[in-house]
Amino acid sequence: MLTSMVKKVGVAAYNTWEDAENGTWEAGIKVLGLKDGAVEWAYDEYNKDLITPEMKSYLDNLQADIIAGKIEIHDYMSDNTCNF
Numbered sequence: 001m002l003t004s005m006v007k008k009v010g011v012a013a014y015n016t017w018e019d020a021e022n023g024t025w026e027a028g029i030k031v032l033g034l035k036d037g038a039v040e041w042a043y044d045e046y047n048k049d050l051i052t053p054e055m056k057s058y059l060d061n062l063q064a065d066i067i068a069g070k071i072e073i074h075d076y077m078s079d080n081t082c083n084f
Contacts, residue, residue: 003042003051011038031075035067 012032019025032038041059043051065071074083 003047006040006042008038008040011036031077033066033073034063 012030015030015032015036016025034040041063043056062071066073074081076082
């Protein structure tokens with residue numbers, strides 16, 4: 001594995017704060033992902049030199065396809081299984 005993911009907890013915290021300020025906050029589980037800007041793949045000074053421009057382009061395209069709904073990601077929590 002060359003890299004990992006970044007979980008942007010601040011996005012969830014900010015959204016919760018805004019919902020509370022707007023009077024629209026509701027208790028419950030919120031699922032955030034790429035489309036929400038809440039997760040991304042780790043690309044930083046520690047691995048940047050190991051990732052070729054072609055690799056980055058490929059991953060950027062995959063991310064765009066996931067956000068656009070062209071690639072469907074199985075929700076593990078829906079049935080507690082990993083589907084590939």
